[in-house]
Amino acid sequence: MSKHSHYRDRKMFLKKAEQFKKFQERISVQFQNEKLLYQAFTHSSYVNEHRKKPYEDNERLEFLGDAVLELTISQFLYAKYPAMSEGDLTKLRAAIVCEPSLVSLAHELSFGELVLLGKGEEMTGGRKRPALLADVFEAFIGALYLDQGLDSVVDFLKAYVFPKIDDGAFSHVMDFKSQLQEFVQRDGRGILEYRILQEKGPAHNREFEANVSLKGEVLGVGSGRSKKEAEQHAAQEALEKLQKHHMKQ
Known part of the structure; x- marks a missing residue:
């Protein structure tokens, strides 16, 4: 690696570190293992362009976060709507965890600004791609679960997701x-x-x-x-x- 590229990478890393610090302050969450936080926002295209470095992409965290999100949302809906049928609960949960909903949440929390992308993905507008942002949201939930457990995930959802359900944001499917x-x-x-x-x-x-x-x-x-x-x-x-x-x- 040339001195120039090494300097550029270090400068980018310091900028991202500051962004992640401010992000954690903004959402009132402090990761114990910040490597998990970084991984949640690391796209596979970035890993492919930095093979000599020990980066991991967010795909496994996305897999975990998807399951954790379904569980926590299901638990909330089960308690909140005791008269709702299994079919209606399923329909409502699907509306909450669908791609457009997760993308809206990702935009609200400025997740796109934090994503580590490869140059090609960046040039083709990957930072604003809906599927990518939804995946990052799920990966973040997975990272938070591994770092701090289910209670912290529920606290996060209480701050950013559950109020939307209470305010009727998904009433069109109910x-x-x-x-x-x-x-x-x-x-x-x-x-x-x-x-x-x-x-x-x-x-x-x-x-x-x-x-x-x-x-x-x-x-x-x-x-x-x-x-x-x-x-x-x-x-x-x-x-x-x-x-x-x-x-x-």
């Missing part, structure tokens, strides 16, 4: 009306009644408000761009209210 119906029928409480309360706005931008009641008691109110969406949001509010009450008993 059928709250069916869940509410199952919850009510299970306890033999009676028949649910949905009612459209009002419509407002011009025809091209109409908004509906609906409520759902049981034996005359309003359980939830919701709004949406269609009657169906408004009823779903009303059912979601009712379901969350009933589940909280059920857990306190």
Whole structure:
């Protein structure tokens, strides 16, 4: 290796080291074994161009992270939605761990800036390639699990993933009306009644408000761009209210 390339590599390494330091500070995670952190962001193209150095790519960590992510998300959903069927739980989990969702999270956390890429992959826009970013997110989860265990992974997801589920980011794949119906029928409480309360706005931008009641008691109110969406949001509010009450008993 020439002195020039050695200097260039060292300069790049110091820059990356500073980036990883700031990254850990930003997400409030401090790796005990930073080699795992570096590996999570090392693409196979980088390893192929640095064969004389002991670099490892992130593919094995990605394999592990995929399994850890499915487990932790499954555990969260199982506890959060006691009335949800196995099929709906599977559908919701798939929406959370699918490539577009992981890419969105990777962008939010600026993962792309940290990835170590080979020159060819860099030139063809690999740093912004969705599949690559999703893989890096899974590899990071795998690295965090190996470094600090499952509790730290859950803490990380509590900060960056679970709030999105709570805020309804994946509600488009959830059928709250069916869940509410199952919850009510299970306890033999009676028949649910949905009612459209009002419509407002011009025809091209109409908004509906609906409520759902049981034996005359309003359980939830919701709004949406269609009657169906408004009823779903009303059912979601009712379901969350009933589940909280059920857990306190």
